Amino acid sequence: MILKEMSLIALAIFFSSGFLIETEFNFGKDKMGNDWEVINDGVMGGLSKGKIEMTENTLKFSGSISLDNYGGFTSVKSPFTKIDLSNSKKVKIRYRTKNQSVAISLENSKEFYKPYFKMNLANTNNEWKTVDRSINEFKENKLGQETSTQISSKFLESVQRIGLITSQKKEGDFTVEIDYIKFE
Numbered sequence: 001m002i003l004k005e006m007s008l009i010a011l012a013i014f015f016s017s018g019f020l021i022e023t024e025f026n027f028g029k030d031k032m033g034n035d036w037e038v039i040n041d042g043v044m045g046g047l048s049k050g051k052i053e054m055t056e057n058t059l060k061f062s063g064s065i066s067l068d069n070y071g072g073f074t075s076v077k078s079p080f081t082k083i084d085l086s087n088s089k090k091v092k093i094r095y096r097t098k099n100q101s102v103a104i105s106l107e108n109s110k111e112f113y114k115p116y117f118k119m120n121l122a123n124t125n126n127e128w129k130t131v132d133r134s135i136n137e138f139k140e141n142k143l144g145q146e147t148s149t150q151i152s153s154k155f156l157e158s159v160q161r162i163g164l165i166t167s168q169k170k171e172g173d174f175t176v177e178i179d180y181i182k183f184e
Contacts, residue, residue, distance in 0.1 A: 023083060023084075023085060023088070023182070023183045024180060024181070024182040024183075025078070025162070025180060025181040025182070026179075026180045027054070027057070027058050027059035027178050027179060027180060028054060028055060028056055028057040028058055028059070028179075029054045029055065029056055029057075031057075033052070033054055033059040033178075034054055035078075035079050036052060036059065036076050036077060036078050036079070036163075037076070037077055037079075038050045038051060038052055038061075038063075038074065038075070038076050039074070039075045039076075039077060039163075040063075040073075040074045040075075041066075041070075041071035041072060041073050041074060042071075043112070044070065044071070045069040045070060045071070046066060046068070046069050046070060046071020046072065046073070047066040047068045047069055047071050048063065048064065048065045048066045048071045048072065048073060048074045048166075049063045049064050049066075049074065050062070050063035050074030050075070050076065050166075051063055052076050055177070057179060058177045058178055058179050059076070059177070059178045060175065060176075060177045061076045061164060061175070061176040061177070061178070062173070062174065062175040062176070063173070063174060064172065064173050064174070065100065065166055065168075065169070065170060065171055065172060065173075065174060066171060067169065067171050072166075072169035072171075073165055073166050073167075073169070074165075074166055075105070075163050075164060075165035075166070076163055076164050077105075077107075077161055077162070077163030077164075078161050078162050078163060079161070080110060080160050080161050081160065081161075082158075082159075082160065083159040083160065083161075083162065084156070084157050084158075084159070085106070085135070085156040085157070085159050085183050086153045086154075086156040086157035088135050088156065088183040088184060089134070089135055089184065090132055090133060090134055090135055090183075090184050091104065091119070091132075091133055091135060091181065091182070091183050091184075092130065092131070092132045092133075092180075092181075092182045092184060093121065093130070093131055093133075093178070093180070093181045093182070094128065094129070094130045094178070094179035094180050095121065095124070095128075095129060095176065095177060095178045095179065096124045096126055096127055096128045096129060096176075096177050097121070097122075097123045097124050097125075097126070097174070097175065097176045097177075098123075098124075098125065098126040098174060098175040098176075099123070099170075099172055099173060099174045099175070100123060100166050100167075100168055100170060100172075100174035100176070101120060101121060101122055101123040101166075101167050101168050102120075102121050102164050102165060102166055102167055102176050103118040103119055103120045103121060103164070103165050103167040104118060104119050104121065104138075104162065104163070104164060104181065105117065105118040105162065105163045105164070105165050106118070106138060106151075106155075106156075106159050106161075106162055107159070107160055107161040107162075107163070108155055108158045108159055108160050108161075109160065110160070113142075113143060114142075115140050115141065115142040115147065115149070116140070116141055116142075117138035117139060117140050117141070117151050117155065118138060118139060118141055118165065118167075119133060119137050119138045119139070120167055123168075126175070128179075135151065135156070135183070136150065136151060138151045139151075162181070164176060164178065
């Protein structure tokens with residue numbers, strides 16, 4: 001009996017210590033994504049528009065990019081929470097885009113001017129694509145400009161928010177549909 005209790009305690013410590021094998025964001029009605037929010041370039045004076053809707057198995061993010069008033073982006077982001085990705089070696093995403101490429105973003109601060117990391121994903125011309133990418137392909141950005149700083153395990157253990165952001169600064173309508181994002 002004591003051995004069984006010790007095993008349960010060890011498992012509880014293991015799972016509460018952040019040693020997760022994978023973190024998955026699986027989108028769709030009755031799954032996840034309903035609490036994600038759209039952030040448009042209007043926060044800086046731009047006129048781009050974005051909206052999200054949940055399909056049966058995806059998060060659908062669509063809208064229109066405007067370059068007026070120094071605009072050119074829209075994004076959809078998770079609520080702020082602690083997400084420990086320090087044991088992740090890669091990210092796997094199933095998605096499709098139309099008329100715009102996007103990037104996955106990782107933030108560890110609520111202040112917009114703090115550096116964050118992003119990984120660009122190609123436009124798929126409305127074809128479903130699944131990509132496996134190294135976690136080291138995330139590049140630091142500060143106020144929209146890429147720096148040479150590489151992502152660190154310290155940053156990965158303190159992620160507070162993930163998101164998707166249009167990344168081409170190309171005017172016009174777009175659609176992005178995400179089935180899942182999985183960190184392994």
